[in-house]
Amino acid sequence: MDERAALRLLSDELAAVGDDAAVVDGLVVTTDMLHERTDFPAGTTRYTAGWRAIGASLSDVAAMGAEATAAVAAYAAPRFDRDELLEFIRGAADVCERVGTEYVGGDLDGHEEFTVTTTAIGRTDDPVRRRGATAGDVVCVTGTLGRSAAALEYFERATTSDTADDRLVERANDLFRFAPRIPAGQVLASRATAMMDSSDGLARSLHQLAEASDCGFAIESDRIPIDDSVREVAATDDEALELATTFGEDFELVATLPETALSAVREAADVPVSVIGSVLEPDASITMDGEPLADQGYTH
Amino acid sequence: MDERAALRLLSDELAAVGDDAAVVDGLVVTTDMLHERTDFPAGTTRYTAGWRAIGASLSDVAAMGAEATAAVAAYAAPRFDRDELLEFIRGAADVCERVGTEYVGGDLDGHEEFTVTTTAIGRTDDPVRRRGATAGDVVCVTGTLGRSAAALEYFERATTSDTADDRLVERANDLFRFAPRIPAGQVLASRATAMMDSSDGLARSLHQLAEASDCGFAIESDRIPIDDSVREVAATDDEALELATTFGEDFELVATLPETALSAVREAADVPVSVIGSVLEPDASITMDGEPLADQGYTH
Incomplete structure (x- = not known):
């Protein structure tokens, strides 16, 4: 089963899945995992990585037509270099500031490959879905x-x-x-x-x-x-x-x-x-x- | 810099960090990354992994005195086995049901080591912090x-x-x-x-x-x-x-x-x-x- 098949499975299993973000109780929630090898080419600064990782989740919030409420990241790396970590946090905080929301931190973890999971939360009373496009639009x-x-x-x-x-x-x-x-x-x-x-x-x-x-x-x-x-x-x-x-x-x-x-x-x-x-x-x-x-x- | 030092750094950098969950706008948000090697010993079923990973984040919501609103997981594995994935989702959904909240899905990702990042969200108007213990309590x-x-x-x-x-x-x-x-x-x-x-x-x-x-x-x-x-x-x-x-x-x-x-x-x-x-x-x-x-x- 490849990722797309698994995602279809997930959306069969869970009614809330299948849009850019899950909707629950007036909140939209989305989470994304990114890896150095596949998502951050050589030359990507940690500032850019923080910006981009958090930005990807905020984009899912945007796709639901929601305002952004908060974002967090779980940051895993083989070692914790002070400057790298600070740069990551600054990138994450700056992209949040750009769209009027707040980066509120997260988790740190030892892991052989630099891996980041970001989660963003937004609010909307009337989320826009992927379904609804009408002939003539x-x-x-x-x-x-x-x-x-x-x-x-x-x-x-x-x-x-x-x-x-x-x-x-x-x-x-x-x-x-x-x-x-x-x-x-x-x-x-x-x-x-x-x-x-x-x-x-x-x-x-x-x-x-x-x-x-x-x-x-x-x-x-x-x-x-x-x-x-x-x-x-x-x-x-x-x-x-x-x-x-x-x-x-x-x-x-x-x-x-x-x-x-x-x-x-x-x-x-x-x-x-x-x-x-x-x-x-x-x-x-x-x-x-x-x-x-x-x-x-x-x-x- | 070890993880504890980095966490201290994070809490200097971000006022919201330093409790079990971040607090923003009446919401509490917490995220945790878990790895097969360090967190799921041989013999751990995917059902247990789903339960435990989501449970760990819900525990942080509990520690703030909040009610649980939703939980998501980013699931990374070398391959997507239908039964493993379904078992994981069932474990995740069951622990949510146990505490009256909803598992609303997440992200799937290819990764050499089975790795899960869970995020839980809760609501409270009056979060309980780590500070506040008073002599005589x-x-x-x-x-x-x-x-x-x-x-x-x-x-x-x-x-x-x-x-x-x-x-x-x-x-x-x-x-x-x-x-x-x-x-x-x-x-x-x-x-x-x-x-x-x-x-x-x-x-x-x-x-x-x-x-x-x-x-x-x-x-x-x-x-x-x-x-x-x-x-x-x-x-x-x-x-x-x-x-x-x-x-x-x-x-x-x-x-x-x-x-x-x-x-x-x-x-x-x-x-x-x-x-x-x-x-x-x-x-x-x-x-x-x-x-x-x-x-x-x-x-x-």
């Missing part, structure tokens, strides 16, 4: 896609270059930190029919929304907001589109809403909200420029 | 101490015996599951001046309470409620006392309260509440039967 994404893909390329270039290039590492770390879309999520929540974050990549997110909402999507590639950094690292426009669509780990919001709601949402949101296509009837498939869009992406 | 513990020490001995005997003894393994698993003291914690909360759980062992818990409350303790060994299972595995009474006092991982509550509150607390609590000694003035030390009680126990 527009499909939107916040911000731009592909920053993490570009970051990874910069980390890679920095480690393989003969001379250590601090600017590459710095640029990669900058791209690797992101603003969880808590404020935009709350704005979208008032009108969105369905919402999730793009952590598994846009393509996979669309497939997950389609499965939960029982709908199809018609996406137009030239409306996808590709981050400038992706164009810096991609050899061709096709490669840039591919990275922005399937790489994932971008933590933007993908939402569906009635077209009539669009201008109000755009006016209130603190980031650009791009329309990338429309919601189709239940028996329709998921296409980009009329071609089937594969369920391809990053499975965490 | 009595020191109490809920339930009995030493069950985990006995469990470990049974796990050990089962793996070293020539013939696999299922009854030993079953007994060990029984002892390894525990009822988080959520109801007793809420009863104690109304009158306790200070409280924490005994997960690091009674001796270390007393040192931590003393440090936070600036007090001493006079403990009487013959009043310590030693679990019957400890007497089964210990060769002598001294060994039984040692295991009950320093082994830890028992997840009982250690609380201080005015003697006048005792009968009301005992009447309302669903478990025995044993008086084991009294709180002394700030300049007094921590003694058992008049001898210094070492700060010895299990550091997680």
Whole structure:
């Protein structure tokens, strides 16, 4: 059984599972485990790791349309280096501050691989689910896609270059930190029919929304907001589109809403909200420029 | 820097840290990471692992005197075996049900060592801290101490015996599951001046309470409620006392309260509440039967 099969099993077993966060009693709760080998490429500072790990959980809170209440982390490492730990805490605290919430600490543990589990909690009386997208709605994404893909390329270039290039590492770390879309999520929540974050990549997110909402999507590639950094690292426009669509780990919001709601949402949101296509009837498939869009992406 | 030093650093850095759980906005939040090698001895079923991992976090909620709102787990393993995963979820769900809360799922992740991070959330308007113990108060513990020490001995005997003894393994698993003291914690909360759980062992818990409350303790060994299972595995009474006092991982509550509150607390609590000694003035030390009680126990 692979992780996706196990996750399906979990959602059969537990009614609350299957959205970006569990909802209980007016609270949303989400937890994520990250490992050095798979989630923090060589060159990732502990400050960036703290920011990104906590940010990933806050992104799930944003995807429910909730305000953030608190975040914690369990931090495991082979040894506890004072500066590394302080940097991690500062990154964690800074991303919390960015979205108006509080990092309240956690657990420390000895472990051979640097491993972090973050948990974020939010509040909402009316969570936005993955189900609810309705034919005729527009499909939107916040911000731009592909920053993490570009970051990874910069980390890679920095480690393989003969001379250590601090600017590459710095640029990669900058791209690797992101603003969880808590404020935009709350704005979208008032009108969105369905919402999730793009952590598994846009393509996979669309497939997950389609499965939960029982709908199809018609996406137009030239409306996808590709981050400038992706164009810096991609050899061709096709490669840039591919990275922005399937790489994932971008933590933007993908939402569906009635077209009539669009201008109000755009006016209130603190980031650009791009329309990338429309919601189709239940028996329709998921296409980009009329071609089937594969369920391809990053499975965490 | 060892874990205790790092934890001290964390509590300097973050005002909210330093109790069993962080308190934010009427919520208490606590997170714990557990590993197969250090926390789940050979023979521990996944059902017991799920129960115990979630139970450990619920115990921290209990130690704050809060009601439990929800719990989640991030589950990492080299592979996802359907039965193992279901058993884990059932154990997690059952311990939540035992204390009237809900297991709402979590995250799955590939990792070479079976590793679980649990987070529990509770609510209280008036959390009980580790600071607040006052000279003249009595020191109490809920339930009995030493069950985990006995469990470990049974796990050990089962793996070293020539013939696999299922009854030993079953007994060990029984002892390894525990009822988080959520109801007793809420009863104690109304009158306790200070409280924490005994997960690091009674001796270390007393040192931590003393440090936070600036007090001493006079403990009487013959009043310590030693679990019957400890007497089964210990060769002598001294060994039984040692295991009950320093082994830890028992997840009982250690609380201080005015003697006048005792009968009301005992009447309302669903478990025995044993008086084991009294709180002394700030300049007094921590003694058992008049001898210094070492700060010895299990550091997680």
